[in-house]
Amino acid sequence: MSWNTTALGVLAPGPPTPLIDLPVAAPGIRLLLKDESRQPTGSLRHRHARALFRQAIADGLVGEGTIVVEATGGDAAVAQAWFARRLGLPYIVIMPGERTEARARPVEALGGECRFVTPPLAIYDAARALDGHFLDQFGRAAPHDLAEELFAQVRPDWVVTGAGTGATSATLGRWIRDHALSCRVAVADPENSAYFPGWTLDAPDYATGMPSRIEGIGRPRVEPGFRPDLVDLVIPVPDAASVAAARRIRELTGLPAGAASGTALWAALELAGRMHARGESGTLVALLGDAADRHLATYHDDAWTAAKGLDVERHTGELRHRTTA
Missing domain, CATH: 3.40.50.1100 (Rossmann fold)
Known part of the structure; x- marks a missing residue:
């Protein structure tokens, strides 16, 4: 298979x-x-994350071993990390501001990596600069x-x-x-x-x-x-x-x-x-x-x-x- x-x-x-x-x-x-x-x-971000992964795989943008990247925080990052773990894919999320354990811990518990960036609007450029597929939940939706x-x-x-x-x-x-x-x-x-x-x-x-x-x-x-x-x-x-x-x-x-x-x-x-x-x-x-x-x-x-x-x-x-x- x-x-x-x-x-x-x-x-x-x-x-x-x-x-x-x-x-x-x-x-x-x-x-x-x-x-x-x-x-x-x-x-509800669980549905969003599933749809983004399905679309990326169907479009040939994500395959076995692809590093998946997102710029977001909160529930979206947790949902995406959950799916990445089940797909066996590395996951990196760029979050705005200074690191807080409350935001990082749920993602890291699922095997994801959190990176924090200031100013907050810089998260999108930081995500695009990484060597991986940028899910871009706002651009693709x-x-x-x-x-x-x-x-x-x-x-x-x-x-x-x-x-x-x-x-x-x-x-x-x-x-x-x-x-x-x-x-x-x-x-x-x-x-x-x-x-x-x-x-x-x-x-x-x-x-x-x-x-x-x-x-x-x-x-x-x-x-x-x-x-x-x-x-x-x-x-x-x-x-x-x-x-x-x-x-x-x-x-x-x-x-x-x-x-x-x-x-x-x-x-x-x-x-x-x-x-x-x-x-x-x-x-x-x-x-x-x-x-x-x-x-x-x-x-x-x-x-x-x-x-x-x-x-x-x-x-x-x-x-x-x-x-x-």
Whole structure:
């Protein structure tokens, strides 16, 4: 059996992730969370990583022994290191800033190598300079298998997701159009991100130049993988509301959700309120992109959020009003 054949077996999709009913106060509205924290590496980035590897192998860019390189941090690096280890490939990730054990340890535990670079925007040139294949999750943003799986489980009226590379909203929108479905796609966008103003102004080259405080989503520029023509609505979400919504997910489900998941929930509740005001009913799905114990020391910790200037309590009452235990 060839290495490529074995690799494609390693990269085969796993079992579907579950849907969680989240009670909402708006009559006639059903809200489901698609729990991507059940992926083997705990986040939606698992699908992104699988798709990037599959595309690179199919294109002949990665083969047995190829050094795989990426410029990123957090969940994306962990997911890519997981697949690289199972494929027997060396993996190097260039991360922004100074080394922290919290970021390096999960990747190194999977056999990956972490290198840290300053200033942060230098990570991309540093990755391209290495002798290996640069996965380039922002430049390539390979479509993944979420849409096929989701629409086999439920036929929602709206799907709400955050945007990092833009691959998820593009994958969902393309699937909906290819299959002539009536579902629509909403992107939840945090503060400082370029997607909401870029989409509103029809400016594909829009840039804020400011980093997002919400791990996993929001970009200082509109990335090539973001397809505004496949998105029906972009909803801006205050960072404090994202954090409050992540805490509400934990209260209702027990899952220590990341703030990116909170961003999607807040936007979904905003959308549910608009639907109810128009006398509409229907089903919404919000992506629960990740949940991990490490979030307990950040987004779920009062001292941490206070140090970041995030007034979480300002949004807590509204969330409890919109959702019911």
